[in-house]
Every structure is written in C-alpha cells, then in structure tokens.
Amino acid sequence: MKLSHARALFLMVLVTLMWSIAGVTTRHLESAKSFEVTFWRSFFTLLSLLVILPAFQGREVFQKIRRGGVSVLVSGVCWSIMFTAFMVALTLTTVANVLVTMALGPLFTALVARIFIGHRLALRTWLAIAVAGLGIGYMYGTQLQMEGDMLLGTAVALCVPLAAAINWTVVQRSQAHGQHVDLVPAVMVGALISTLVTLPLAYPFQATAHDVGLLALLGLVQLAIPCVLSVLCARVLQAPEVSLLGLLEVIFGIALAWWGANEAPGATVLIGGAMVVGALVTNEVWGWAQRRA
Template sequence: MILVFLSALMWSFGGTIARFIDITDNWTIVFWRSAWAAAFLIAFMAWRDGWRGMLKLFRDMGLPGLAVAFCFAIASTSFIVALAHTTVANILLMQAGVPLLAALLAWLLFRERVTRATWLAIAAVIAGVAIMVSESLGGTVSPIGDGLALLIACVFSIATVITRRFAYVRMTPATCLGTILAGAFAASQASAFAVSSHDMGLLFVFGVINLGVGLVFFATGARLVPAAIAALLGTFEPILGPIWVWLVHSEVPSARTIIGGTVVVTALLVHIGLEFKRQARPERPGVTGLPSPN
C-alpha cells in the first residue's frame, strides 16, 4: 500500500515540475523526459532481473505488451503537449475516471458484467468530463488541451483493459518500451536537443523521479494489494497534482474544472467504497465464489 501511494505521489508532481521548465519546444521535453525514464527503467530491470532476464521480459510481452507500450507512448507524449494548452487540473482530473472508463470499454469489447452501481458511476464520470470539456466547446479554453486530456484518459483505459485481459504482461518492460517509442518519435520532431543545465536537471527529475520511480513503485506494489485498494490509492494523483500546481505556481483551475473534477473523483470514490463493501460481504453457504470481472 505504501509503494502504490508513493507511486501516486511521484506522479502528482509531474505538472509542477513541467511548469518550471523553460524549453519552448514540447518535443524536446518529451525526448529528454522519455530518454531519462527509459535509461532508469532499463537499469532497474537489469539490476533486478539481470540482462538476460530483462531481455526475456521484453520478448515475452508479445502483442499485448506492444499495445500497452503504444498506449503509454501516446499518453506520456500527449501529457506534455496538453500542458501547453490547458491546466494541470483538467488533465489529471479527467484521468481520475480511467478505472470506470475501462469498465465501460471492457463491457463494449468483451461484454464483461457491469453492475448497476458501476453503470451509475460511469454515467457520473461522463457527465463530469463533459462539464470540464464544455469550456473548450464554448471557446473559453483551447480545445487541443482538453482533447489531449481526454485522449490520455482513453488510451490509459485501453491499456488497463489489455493488462487485465492478459495478466501475464509485465508492466515495467511495456512502459519502458513506451518511453523508448515516445522518445524516438519526439527525436524526429524536435527542433533542437541542446538544453541548459538548469532545464536538464529538471528533465532528469521529470523522467527519473516523476515517471521512472513512480512506475517502479506501482509495478512493485500493485501486485501485492487488491485492485480496489490500488485504485483508491491511485486517486491521490489527480487530487494532489492540482494542489501542488496551485501552491507552487498559483495555477487556479476554472470553476467548471473544479465542478467536473469533483463529480469524477466523487463517483470513483463511491464506486470503490461499494466495491470494498461487496468484497467484504461473506459468501452464502453453498455458493461458490467466482471472481468478478469488475
């Protein structure tokens, strides 16, 4: 539980770190952040599994691992670009609904059973996201920022469903490959790679501490706790992220972002609470307990 919480804490600093970086070319930021994260993850896997073990992990990922890697590459790249067009709160609060969007996607693709409470929570998440996105539709904020924030939530939902369906896929090598893909694409788009020592220090923290260490904490801890607890602890990222940016950079989210984000986070917390209650309910005599797809 501590490791999963620490992963959410590391990830929550992403927007705050990004606001300190003076580089104007987003692709340069994506390249260096991805490069530092990939280097750290490769070093970690080599230390933990050995070079042969690490190569075996990459080989064993298969198509599901490649799909997760592409999803992560899209999400991590979109996060950097979105920061130039919208607030940190908008991006992170939309991501809070990923577990419920994943449940909706699993029902659409695989007809996994969805409870009535989950349907209500999904409806609330869609309503909350609609409230946040409505500002871009009215021309108040850039539709590019909100569009990318919504894309991040969608690809994370896809990655979540894939990981659940193919439980043998190891998250660490898949996300490492995602950082490599993101860095390679950014290298083809960046106007320059030279950055100041100040910005390079921030990019190191951005890639290694915020992204790499957060992934290691989550990959290590999430396997040891129930999924509902991991999801609950994960909500600290969208809750704490906007707070850090507000305290450090005085970036105040709009009223619609606060209202829509509150709807999303509340729906998720209520859903997780009901899931805890359902899992804690003792089985009736003579009834075989089957694992729920939710």
C-alpha cells in the same frame, strides 16, 4: 521485495506524490515546448529503466519483452501514447484539467473491457460512468468559448485514459489466454517508442540546461521509480485500494501546481473534478463493501 499491507499503503501514497510533480515541474521550464518536453522526459525514463529493471529482474527483463510478443508491443504503444499525450496536454492546458481528465481511466477501462472482452458492469459502475461523464461534459462545455489551446489540451489529455483503458484490456485478454504480460518492461518499450517518435518532432531543440535537468528529474523520479514501486504495491494491495489511492495524484497535482506555480484551478474544474472523483470513490467503496459482504 516483500511489503506488509501498511507499508504498501504508505509506499503507494508516496508513489502518487511522485507522479503528481509533473505539472508543477513543467511550469518552471524556461524554453522547452510541446514535443521536446515529451522527448526529454521519455529519454530519461528509458535510461532510468535500463538501469533499474535489470537491477531488480536481471537479464530476465529483456527475455520478458521478447516472450511477450505482440501483446508487449501493443502495451508499449499504449504507454507511449500516454507519455506523449500527458506532457503535450500539460503544455496546452491547466494541470487540473489534465489530471481530472486522466482520472477517468478506471471507468474507460471498464467500458472498453465490457465492449471487447465481455466483462459485465455492475449498476454502480454504470452510474459512476454517467456521473463522471456529466462532470467531464460540464468541464468541456465551459471551455468551448475559451481559447483553442485550452480545449485542445483537454482533448489531448483524453487520450491518456483511453490509451490506458486499451492497455489494461490487452493485458487482461492476454492473461486470459495464458500469456503473461509484465507491465513494467512494457513501460520501457513505451518509453523507447515515445523517444523515437518525438525526436524528429522536438527538433530544433530549444531546452536550456535548466530544462533538461528538470525533465531528467521527471524521467527518473516522476515516472521510472514510481512505476517500479507501484507494481510492488499492487502485489500486496487490493485493486480498489490501488484505484482509490491513485486518485490522490489528482489532489496532490492540483495542490502542488497551485502552491508551486500559482496555478489556481477554476470553479468549473473544481465542480467537474468533484463529480468525477466522487463518482470513482463511490463506485470503488460500494464495490468493496459488496465484495466483503
């Protein structure tokens, strides 16, 4: 599928909107909790990808997994951590906390790449890391006196950008050594690992048919489909465009949770989140302007 730049931009906005429905959807679950929520979403993501990927790539998708070797396995483990930590965090803390914490992914990726594969960081990126760190520190500091689950949920959410940073660094290192790692089949591996790991932790099952239906919706619409679409968009859009558009998930997710589940973000989350998102936007726009100049 070939996309024009304008269509890719529109499609990427749609992708972020699909990603953002997880928070408001989980707020309407009746009985499913914690690891059971993760199990059902990962299970339906796996089923969806087993249909979607062969339809797009044929049997080649399974050969890509086999040829990818250790790199695909490591990437799959990272995806499984992201799947699990994200959904568990949503059951412990607010949607806003989770999404703002996840927004640190690009900055964590820059740091991990600097440490392990020697990528140089521009001054603007160091400044963005410092400002975003202050924003997250402000959010964490105000939660130290809150109930344990709120702080624990934010800490669990922190695993998502950390795993994402390791994932992208592994992929970059593998490609630098001439080994191509296709991230979409790696997502399927991650869904499989997450399903197998959370199955025993999800027992005894408490989800109602209503819950299973909502989690099936998340597996297909919130993860499997946008995952494939985002890869198609990334072939057309530049990296800064993808990063900036990806931040719409934070705005859409908080707005949907506020509108659809009456979960209003606190002042500390809004202030800390504004610092994080502002630092990311400034870093990407500044870098984009330098490259064009």
